[in-house]
Amino acid sequence: MDTQATRQNPLIAATGMDTVELLQRLRASAVDRATVEALDITVEQLCCDYAHADARELALTGKQWLARITELLENRLTLAQHRDLLGQAGTLALLVGCLDYDLGDAASAEATRRMALGLGVECGNPDIIGWAHEMLAWFHLTSGNLRAAIPAAAAGITAAPSRSVAVQLYGQQAKAHARMGRTEAAHSALERGRELLDKLAYPARPDNHFVVDPDKWDFYAMDTYRIAGQDDLAERNAEEVIRRSVNPEGVVVAPMRKAEAELTLAVVAARKGDSDEASRLGAAALRGGRRSRPSLLMVAGELDDELRARGTGADFRVFLEDLKRPE
Numbered sequence: 218m219d220t221q222a223t224r225q226n227p228l229i230a231a232t233g234m235d236t237v238e239l240l241q242r243l244r245a246s247a248v249d250r251a252t253v254e255a256l257d258i259t260v261e262q263l264c265c266d267y268a269h270a271d272a273r274e275l276a277l278t279g280k281q282w283l284a285r286i287t288e289l290l291e292n293r294l295t296l297a298q299h300r301d302l303l304g305q306a307g308t309l310a311l312l313v314g315c316l317d318y319d320l321g322d323a324a325s326a327e328a329t330r331r332m333a334l335g336l337g338v339e340c341g342n343p344d345i346i347g348w349a350h351e352m353l354a355w356f357h358l359t360s361g362n363l364r365a366a367i368p369a370a371a372a373g374i375t376a377a378p379s380r381s382v383a384v385q386l387y388g389q390q391a392k393a394h395a396r397m398g399r400t401e402a403a404h405s406a407l408e409r410g411r412e413l414l415d416k417l418a419y420p421a422r423p424d425n426h427f428v429v430d431p432d433k434w435d436f437y438a439m440d441t442y443r444i445a446g447q448d449d450l451a452e453r454n455a456e457e458v459i460r461r462s463v464n465p466e467g468v469v470v471a472p473m474r475k476a477e478a479e480l481t482l483a484v485v486a487a488r489k490g491d492s493d494e495a496s497r498l499g500a501a502a503l504r505g506g507r508r509s510r511p512s513l514l515m516v517a518g519e520l521d522d523e524l525r526a527r528g529t530g531a532d533f534r535v536f537l538e539d540l541k542r543p544e
Contacts, residue, residue, distance in 0.1 A: 248289060253301050256286065260305050264312055267426035268471050269507055276316035283309040300340045307336030307345040311427065314352055319509040321543060327356065347377030347386065348427055354389040358396075359511035366393040384414045384429040388437035395444035403441050410434065424470075432461050436474050439481055440516070448485045455481040473509050476502040480516045483533075484523055492529035495520065503536040514540060 263279055286306045290299065310333035318326035330352045337345030350373030357366035370386040370393075377383055387410030394403035414434055423430035439454035455478040462475035469475055483498035499520050503513065517537050524530025 248292065248294060248298055248302075253298060256302070256305050260308050261422060261425060264308065264426045265422055265424045267312060267315065268424060268473065269469070272316050272319050272507065276313055276320070279309050279313040279316065283313065303336050303340035304342050304345065307333045307340065307342060308427065310336060311345065311348050311352065315426065318352070318356065318511060321510045323356065323360075323511075326352075330356075343377040344380055344382055344427070347373040347380055347382035349373075350376060351382055351386050351389065354386065354393075355512075358389060358393055359515045363393045363397050366390070379413070379416075381417060381420070381429045382427070384410045384417070384434065385437070386410075387413070388429075388434070388441075391437065391441045392444070395441045400445045403445060407438055407441055410437070432458070432471075433474075435461075436477070439478065443481045443484055444519075448488055451481050452485045455479075455485075472505050472507045473512070476505045476508060476513060477516050480513075480520055483520050487520065487523040487527065487529075490527075492524060492527055495524060496530055496533040499524075499530075499533040500536045503533075503540050510540065 259282065263275065263282065266275055283306060286302055286309065290302050290306070294302065310329050314326045314329035314333060317323075317329060330349055333345060333352075334349035337343075337349055350369055354366045354369040354373065357363070357369055367390050370389045373386045374383045387406045391403045391406035391410070394400075394406060411434065414429065414431065417429075420428040420430055422428065423432065435454050436458050439451055439458055442448075442451035442454060458471075458474050458478040459482075462469055462471040462478070464470050479498050479502035483495040483502065486492075486498060487495035499517065503517060517540065521530060521534065521537055524533060
């Protein structure tokens with residue numbers, strides 16, 4: 218076996234089989250411990266690819282794996298195997314739903330989210346249930362339905378009160394409260410999220426979209442500080458988010474976080490009276506390839522409001538109008 222390939226491919230390293238062999242096993246309906254473990258690794262890697270991979274390609278790949286696992290569920294399985302496969306299908310449904318929403322297909326995203334919720338309930342997985350509620354809170358938040366975002370997040374916290382997802386759910390509540398002018402409630406939600414995060418072990422794969430690490434928490438706090446008008450804190454967090462979004466080789470590994478951090482710096486610049494710098498930063502944020510359109514539109518709209526209030530921002534608005542057009 219090629220030792221370099223083993224180092225580069227976590228599937229080979231953990232199970233000794235590559236994707237081709239895994240697919241052959243699935244076609245033969247050979248579900249054993251090694252197959253289930255290989256599927257776990259494959260699903261986790263897809264979730265880790267979320268931050269930087271092409272959204273359409275990753276969504277297609279996720280749907281293909283989801284179809285394969287769904288076919289396996291029709292076979293005779295042990296209870297443990299059935300539960301594990303349901304969990305894998307639920308996680309893939311979450312991933313596909315997030316990608317659909319990033320691409321602007323809200324209807325498909327909601328249908329897949331409901332599928333994930335049902336799978337999570339069926340296999341008794343609080344993480345999947347919690348993330349399904351987190352997605353709903355995200356949908357409400359980015360569509361401007363702020364009051365609905367808070368109970369959606371609360372439902373997820375109730376389902377998974379001590380899990381990583383609850384940290385992000387507190388973050389969604391903080392964002393909603395801040396946008397409704399409830400600064401004290403926003404900071405209270407941030408504090409509860411930070412307290413829980415401090416109790417959790419650092420994740421083995423912090424790049425997995427469905428875990429919350431300290432880097433992601435700084436990103437959530439940045440948004441809340443910006444909305445609350447705490448520009449110094451927002452600027453500090455934004456600069457830190459941008460720094461962590463680029464690896465030592467200079468490769469952007471978290472383009473969506475970086476874009477929203479650039480928009481935050483643009484908002485701060487606009488409030489300081491530097492509209493040219495605000496427009497430049499805003500345009501740079503919207504030129505990225507991998508992006509979540511609803512989230513980016515929400516924050517870019519806030520920058521647009523700041524620039525319009527000052528009678529500026531025509532250059533930035535060209536990029537914003539392009540973002541608004543369906544892909």
